[in-house]
Amino acid sequence: MSIRHGLLALLESGPRHGYQLRAGFEEATGATWPLNIGQVYTTLTRLERDGLVEALPENDGGQRPYRITERGRDEVALWFRTAVGRSERPRDELAIKLSLALVTPGVNVTEVVQRQRTATVRTMQEYTRLKRAEADLPSLLVVDALIFQAEAEIRWLDHCEATILRRRRTTSSKDRSTDSSATTAEGLVP
Incomplete structure (x- = not known):
């Protein structure tokens, strides 16, 4: 699974900051795929660069929430419609x-x-x-x-x-x- 697409899917339910996304991802995967918070923020930076999310102003706690863009919605919808390929398997x-x-x-x-x-x-x-x-x-x-x-x-x-x-x-x-x-x-x- 792509962390990129997982974060986009979580953002479909509303804006979240990095720690909320990490917690939501781990909760949705039964804590079987723990994410490093640095990985979450690196992915968010790339998603923002690619126009799939946008950063919102920091909240009172100093955390910056992100929200999905229309382009991000299209991307995650395409991901859900596309079957996972087995031809390009990771190294075993x-x-x-x-x-x-x-x-x-x-x-x-x-x-x-x-x-x-x-x-x-x-x-x-x-x-x-x-x-x-x-x-x-x-x-x-x-x-x-x-x-x-x-x-x-x-x-x-x-x-x-x-x-x-x-x-x-x-x-x-x-x-x-x-x-x-x-x-x-x-x-x-x-």
């Missing part, structure tokens, strides 16, 4: 880690998979506990998504482990058949 650190573990001498890939599976199961259990405590629908949906992603990661890790073991058996079977063919051929030579 776990997939890269396992790929490199396969080609790095001295790394036991099976142990790497098992450690990750254990960590992911613990994370999924924490999400499940968090889900029981959630009452509002936006937070509940975010936590559900995290649970489903953890479940998918566990299935993928199971698949990786099975594939690695199957490849090792196939490779060692080929190596044994090559060795036994060489032995048989050697035995036939007078």
Whole structure:
């Protein structure tokens, strides 16, 4: 999700200053995506530069609220109408880690998979506990998504482990058949 679009969506309900936007974002995402306040203000500065929000005069507390512009409304409406693409996926650190573990001498890939599976199961259990405590629908949906992603990661890790073991058996079977063919051929030579 784009923080840019998340802040614009929050501003649809009325002007807010940075701390209110951060709190609203974290509340809407079930506190699963904490934002740094500096990130919020940097994003607001870019949104203002791009004409999507405008800064209002500081309030009595010295905080500067922002409001969405018509152009910002168009931008957030387009974002909601556009499906999230999967073709430009972010780098998957776990997939890269396992790929490199396969080609790095001295790394036991099976142990790497098992450690990750254990960590992911613990994370999924924490999400499940968090889900029981959630009452509002936006937070509940975010936590559900995290649970489903953890479940998918566990299935993928199971698949990786099975594939690695199957490849090792196939490779060692080929190596044994090559060795036994060489032995048989050697035995036939007078």
